[in-house]
Amino acid sequence: MDLSLLTELQATQPVVVNYANFVTPNFVANGLNALGASPIMTQEATETEDLLRIASALVINLGTINQQHEPLVWALCQSAAKANKPIILDPVAAGATAYRLMTALRLLKEFPIAIIRGNSGEIAALAGVDWQAKGIDAGEGAGDLANIAKTCAQKYHCTVVLSGETDYIATEDNVTLVLNNTTLLPAVVGSGDLLSSIIGAFSGITDNYDEAAQIGCGVLACAGEITSENVGDNATGTFSIRLLDTLSRLTPDKIKKILKTR
Numbered sequence: 001m002d003l004s005l006l007t008e009l010q011a012t013q014p015v016v017v018n019y020a021n022f023v024t025p026n027f028v029a030n031g032l033n034a035l036g037a038s039p040i041m042t043q044e045a046t047e048t049e050d051l052l053r054i055a056s057a058l059v060i061n062l063g064t065i066n067q068q069h070e071p072l073v074w075a076l077c078q079s080a081a082k083a084n085k086p087i088i089l090d091p092v093a094a095g096a097t098a099y100r101l102m103t104a105l106r107l108l109k110e111f112p113i114a115i116i117r118g119n120s121g122e123i124a125a126l127a128g129v130d131w132q133a134k135g136i137d138a139g140e141g142a143g144d145l146a147n148i149a150k151t152c153a154q155k156y157h158c159t160v161v162l163s164g165e166t167d168y169i170a171t172e173d174n175v176t177l178v179l180n181n182t183t184l185l186p187a188v189v190g191s192g193d194l195l196s197s198i199i200g201a202f203s204g205i206t207d208n209y210d211e212a213a214q215i216g217c218g219v220l221a222c223a224g225e226i227t228s229e230n231v232g233d234n235a236t237g238t239f240s241i242r243l244l245d246t247l248s249r250l251t252p253d254k255i256k257k258i259l260k261t262r
């Protein structure tokens with residue numbers, strides 16, 4: 001994992017354009033800001049060219065997409081493709097409804113998506129693997145998670161992050177594992193949304209999307225571990241605020257001390 005990317009991100013403060021869901025935009029914007037990136041959320045289709053000119057990356061989160069917003073999302077992706085900026089797709093609950101799955105599949109077909117980031121239920125749905133998804137949560141299923149992530153990467157020719165207790169970062173021929181974790185992370189609604197946007201921020205400063213996805217997972221998992229040591233059991237609310245403090249004080253050295261990868 002290339003930890004120098006964190007120093008570079010803090011120095012360059014890449015602009016990350018987010019089509020966010022309406023549940024967690026504040027948490028995502030504060031998380032990106034604490035890390036050192038420069039977030040901007042949008043819902044206006046006529047400004048996408050202007051935004052993608054100054055942006056380093058685009059993150060599309062399908063958490064609360066609807067048909068009325070489709071022209072906006074399509075305009076954002078067109079502008080990103082035209083400006084040669086990476087697009088990160090978070091297919092929230094793609095395993096739960098036909099509309100979400102179809103929307104994710106259409107975007108993957110029409111645009112050069114650089115990285116997909118989802119939980120096991122979402123990535124299994126895109127990979128075409130049988131899985132019992134449960135709303136926005138991962139749900140349950142059999143199957144080797146590394147294989148599911150790799151199958152998805154091969155199917156859509158992009159980098160895939162399957163997050164969970166272990167994060168799997170897959171390219172078409174390689175899978176890296178980030179083993180750091182804390183159960184407080186999945187207890188906070190929006191930690192997955194933040195992970196997708198953090199990965200987006202790193203993809204804006206390197207063309208190596210595998211590396212961008214790896215450091216994105218390493219950053220959030222390690223920041224989660226560091227934060228959890230300073231809060232009590234089940235202190236989900238305190239944790240979500242303190243996580244911002246940790247992100248704003250994070251250094252490559254702090255990550256290096258605790259990072260576990262395979």
Ligand SMILES: Nc1ncnc2c1ncn2[C@@H]1O[C@H](COP(=O)(O)OP(=O)(O)OP(=O)(O)O)[C@@H](O)[C@H]1O
Binds near residue numbers: 182193194
């Ligand atoms: N069981 C777990 N134990 C430890 N960490 C986990 C666990 N599940 C997820 N995580 C971590 O939580 C973060 C969010 O991942 P998760 O897979 O929960 O995303 P998500 O389901 O899309 O979340 P959300 O939709 O609530 O934003 C990641 O950093 C991941 O590593």
Ligand SMILES: Cc1ncsc1CCO
Binds near residue numbers: 064
């Ligand atoms: C709870 C919820 N519903 C749609 S998006 C979202 C936030 C997690 O992605």
Ligand SMILES: [Mg+2]
Binds near residue numbers: 136
């Ligand atoms: Mg999610």
